Amino acid sequence: MQTTPRLERLRDAGYKLTTARATVLGVIESHEGHMTSAEILEAVAGLDATIGRASVFRTLDLLTRLAIIRPTYTAGSSTPTYVLMPDGHHHHIVCVQCHQTIEFQDCGLAMLGERLEHEFGVKLTGHLLEFYGVCTDCNEAGVVDD
Amino acid sequence: MQTTPRLERLRDAGYKLTTARATVLGVIESHEGHMTSAEILEAVAGLDATIGRASVFRTLDLLTRLAIIRPTYTAGSSTPTYVLMPDGHHHHIVCVQCHQTIEFQDCGLAMLGERLEHEFGVKLTGHLLEFYGVCTDCNEAGVVDD
DNA sequence: ATCTAAATGATACCGCGCCTCAATATGACT
DNA sequence: AGTCATATTGAGGCGCGGTATCATTTAGAT
Numbered sequence: 001m002q003t004t005p006r007l008e009r010l011r012d013a014g015y016k017l018t019t020a021r022a023t024v025l026g027v028i029e030s031h032e033g034h035m036t037s038a039e040i041l042e043a044v045a046g047l048d049a050t051i052g053r054a055s056v057f058r059t060l061d062l063l064t065r066l067a068i069i070r071p072t073y074t075a076g077s078s079t080p081t082y083v084l085m086p087d088g089h090h091h092h093i094v095c096v097q098c099h100q101t102i103e104f105q106d107c108g109l110a111m112l113g114e115r116l117e118h119e120f121g122v123k124l125t126g127h128l129l130e131f132y133g134v135c136t137d138c139n140e141a142g143v144v145d146d
Numbered sequence: 147m148q149t150t151p152r153l154e155r156l157r158d159a160g161y162k163l164t165t166a167r168a169t170v171l172g173v174i175e176s177h178e179g180h181m182t183s184a185e186i187l188e189a190v191a192g193l194d195a196t197i198g199r200a201s202v203f204r205t206l207d208l209l210t211r212l213a214i215i216r217p218t219y220t221a222g223s224s225t226p227t228y229v230l231m232p233d234g235h236h237h238h239i240v241c242v243q244c245h246q247t248i249e250f251q252d253c254g255l256a257m258l259g260e261r262l263e264h265e266f267g268v269k270l271t272g273h274l275l276e277f278y279g280v281c282t283d284c285n286e287a288g289v290v291d292d
Numbered sequence: 293a294t295c296t297a298a299a300t301g302a303t304a305c306c307g308c309g310c311c312t313c314a315a316t317a318t319g320a321c322t
Numbered sequence: 323a324g325t326c327a328t329a330t331t332g333a334g335g336c337g338c339g340g341t342a343t344c345a346t347t348t349a350g351a352t
Contacts, residue, residue, distance in 0.1 A: 016318050016329060037223065037308075052332035057309055060223055065242050067278050071219040073210075073226055078340055079308070080219050080226070093268055096211055102266055108254055109275075116277060120248055122239055124279035129255075131262060132213050132234075133270035162298060162349050183339070198301035203340060224309055225339070 004029070006068055013066060020055040021062070023048050028069060034081040034101060067126035074099050088126030097138035150175070152214055159212060166201040167208070169194050174215060180227040180247055213272040221245045234272030243284035 006025055007017055015021070027043040028035060035043075037060065044051055060082060063069045067088055071080035074094055083090050089109070093102040106129065113124050152171055153163055161167070173189040174181060181189075183206065190197055206228060209215045213234055217226035220240045229236050235255070239248040252275065259270050 018318070018330065020331070041308095050332080052334095053308090054310075054333080055331055057223065058330085064223070067242065070278070071223050073217040073219065078224075080223060093262060093266065093270070095268070096213065096271070102268070104262060104266070106258070108258075112252075112254075113277060116239060116250060117279075120239065120250070121282040121285075122241070122248070122277075122279045123285055124239070124277050125242070126279075127275065127277040129273065129275050131259060131268075131270050131273040132216075133263075133268045133272075136267040139267075139269055164299065164349070166300070187339095196301080198303095199339090200302085200341075201300055204299085222309080 009066060009068065010062075015062065019048065020051045021059050023051060024056055024059040025063065025068070028063075028082060028084055032084060034072075034074065034083050036079055036081050038079070040082065070126075070128050072128065072130065074101060083128075085126050085128070089128065090126075091129040093131040093133060093135075095135035095138055096132050097134055100135055100137075102135070155212060155214065156208075161208065165194065166197045167205050169197060170202055170205040171209065171214070174209075174228065174230055178230065179249075180218075180220065180229050182225055182227050184225070186228065216272075216274050218274065218276065220247055229274075231272050231274070235274065236272075237275040239277040239279060239281075241281035241284055242278050243280055246281055246283075248281070 004022075004025070006029065007022060010021060011017055023044055024040065027040055027047065031039075031043070037057070040060070041053060041056055044056055060069065060071075064071060064082075067085060069082045069084055070090065071082055074081050083092075089106075091104055091106045093104065095101075109127060109129065113127065116122065117124055150168075150171070152175065153168060156167060157163055169190055170186065173186055173193065177185075177189070183203070186206070187199060187202055190202055206215065206217075210217060210228075213231060215228045216231055216236065217228050220227050229238070235252075237250055237252045239250065241247070255273060255275065259273065262268065263270055
């Protein structure tokens with residue numbers, strides 16, 4: 001089986017490296033952005049039709065628990081989009097009008113993270129920082145706001 | 147109709163102040179924490195049985211668009227929990243094992259926000275900062291991790 | 293009081309995500 | 323390499339969260 005850094009993380013955590021898991025992770029990694037579960041399901045089915053829906057969802061849950069990906073709300077109230085957190089963290093801006101996301105690098109959060117670990121006795125593995133606002137396009141499109 | 151600061155925000159944005167909206171917002175405000183849609187539905191039904199499910203979900207969407215609340219996926223991939231963002235922002239730690247959330251105050255993000263506004267030409271209204279990790283309890287419960 | 297348009301509630305519907313369980317594949321051990 | 327225990331899988335069905343529809347009601351302006 002292939003051996004990518006992220007797959008190793010699975011093994012290190014005591015999980016088996018299976019085709020289903022490798023495929024799901026591969027899909028997300030190659031996309032390098034936000035994907036809905038529907039998109040992931042479709043892409044996985046395209047690569048390997050023998051992989052079942054259930055396994056995809058199970059893998060998504062697993063990857064989430066390992067802080068490799070993170071479900072995040074962007075559009076409707078349902079169906080999260082999954083975002084890859086290459087180094088355990090991710091940062092973006094979400095336009096509340098058009099749901100476009102702008103990713104950005106960052107940030108003085110490592111320090112804050114360490115402080116929190118001591119303060120609350122937790123072991124942190126990653127973080128997500130989301131800003132909300134109105135993007136340039138939507139702003140110009142002219143919402144009667146201010 | 148009642149007049150709370152947050153309800154005024156609805157009116158200012160051009161929305162009508164209805165019983166359904168006031169009730170939903172009241173439920174979330176009085177809970178002051180994370181609530182699933184099921185919990186909100188139940189609480190609303192308890193207060194006013196004439197309010198329909200659809201309106202509750204519509205209101206949740208509306209409040210989200212106004213950055214008054216924010217859905218976040220703390221547990222599974224489905225069913226987000228809604229968190230109140232009193233001042234347009236919120237910060238918490240999510241345990242990836244038991245899904246407990248620890249809220250904390252913050253943070254040097256105002257400065258970062260301003261920088262981003264200039265850099266990307268967006269108008270920010272709020273932000274959410276989530277840390278992921280393992281809480282003390284789960285850590286002691288002994289996961290074979292390191 | 294009147295009027296208009298936004299908002300509501302009831303219901304039915306759709307599809308995401310989960311559960312179950314027998315079959316399979318992984319990784320450890322010999 | 324072969325064997326074995328066990329985690330994991332895939333298929334399919336199910337539950338339910340969330341949405342669409344539409345006639346009715348309500349907020350708010352005049």
